[in-house]
Amino acid sequence: MEEEKEQGKNLEGFIEGLYNIKIKPEYFGKDSMEQQLKEMGFTIKIENKSVYTYNIKLNIPDEIAESEKLIYIKEKENKLNSLVGEGYAVYVEKSVEMKVSDNDKTLYDGSNPV
């Protein structure tokens, strides 16, 4: 079951605990907005000013037990999504993993033409 879940996550390619939130231009970069995200338990990792988007990481406190983590994450995601409803944000999405697109690596010593 755990393995299946892991596979599913890989197929979707999302990064656990990392989100993109596009803020309405009038609120982007404002201290109050950043403070609000901080109070909700998120740390701003990257600011993309051109498209008014923050890349934010959810901090899970150590005292949250392993069995309660999923509920905690869901609760924080709901809070984050509420910023869209309240008119501060345009959208919230999970951040996607990016990887190099090489298929095969072979050491070449330079002695023979390929």
Next chain:
Amino acid sequence: MQRKEVLLSRILKSKKEREPLEIIIETENNRKTKEKAAKQLRKLGKITHVFKTIPYISIICTSKDAEQIANKIYRKNVNRIFEKSFRNTLNVMKSVDLSNKFSIIPVKSNSKAYFRPKGNLWNLENIGAYKAHKSSTGSGAKIAIIDTGVDYTHPELSSNFTRKKGHDFINDDDNPMDKNGHGTHVAGTTAGKNCGVAPDATLYAVRVLDENGSGSDMTVAAGIEWAMLNNIDIAGMSLGGPTASKALEDICRLASQNNVLLVAAAGNNGYGPNYPAAFGDYVIAVAAVDKENEHASFSNIWETNDISAPGVNIYSCYPGGQYKVFSGTSMSQPHISGALGLVVPKTRNPNLAEETMYETAKRLESSEPYDNNWIFGAGLVRADNMLNNAYHNRKIDKILKRKYNNPLKKVGKIAWKIIW
């Protein structure tokens, strides 16, 4: 030391006085001394690199000047005026060496004498890069390698970089050194002196993937934003993920609207989308073919594929002055960035360069049960044909502009006359 001295003087004497030569000068290992020496040496030629951790400075200067430096270091007679100008600098120098003493070929812009092991570099032959180099070597093009960073000290690449190397979005600093190897390989195919498509293009390393070759959509987005804000012509991305992200699409749209040509790998899963390549309207998606121009089995078949380039067993740079052979659509992507880098400085119109690329591609066919456009896009890129057509298209573009300048204004005048 004596043997080195004899070898160096023999090589220097065989060169014409004004012929440029890249030499490596050993100085005292002190940052301030190195900086002072570099400042003085700038009067002589182009400093290609001041090494931070080792006591070396590389410089391209005439062979006459190189000989004067060598003579001073090895205590021979030196031209007095030369010695007077560089007295303080010459005193802190310890030895001088040719940067490329094995092939003894100077690193020189627009040189047709680059060392080209054609047996290894079938990929450049297949896309007509050597023929294209007669018209353009990419000088004037600014290409960003959005990847794992680049080993900008690699002898193939060091002269492609200016003082501003790029940016590292993993550590958030200005030292985008490659700790994986992937980005250096990609940079080598894009603009390596021997193994690159556009050997005289200016490169910028934008590190968005870590030492394991992994990052997030937003580190990539940050890299694209950096390219846009730094007026980069072409941004190559040999990376991707199977899931679309709105934030990544937003920045791709914006960069494309701001005339940055975004080029990305089509992916290596055999079938399906790979983002950002699959953001069809804003990104050029590159599929891979092998030496025989057959579809590479790993290359994603998808409706957004735009163009194909070699991506199987590609020989290119690897950190630490090494070379390696990699395969993947990651390796196809830099062929397109490089080919566009040859044309963009000639047209100064990215859209025209892109259109020309599709018009002149060599159509390919496959027996696989898919539409050829889904497998190859427009076909195999041909850098030589791109340049020929770009000249032709630019001429037409100019004539049209001259002849029909402000056509709406003219139509407006006619309309005004009729109404009144």
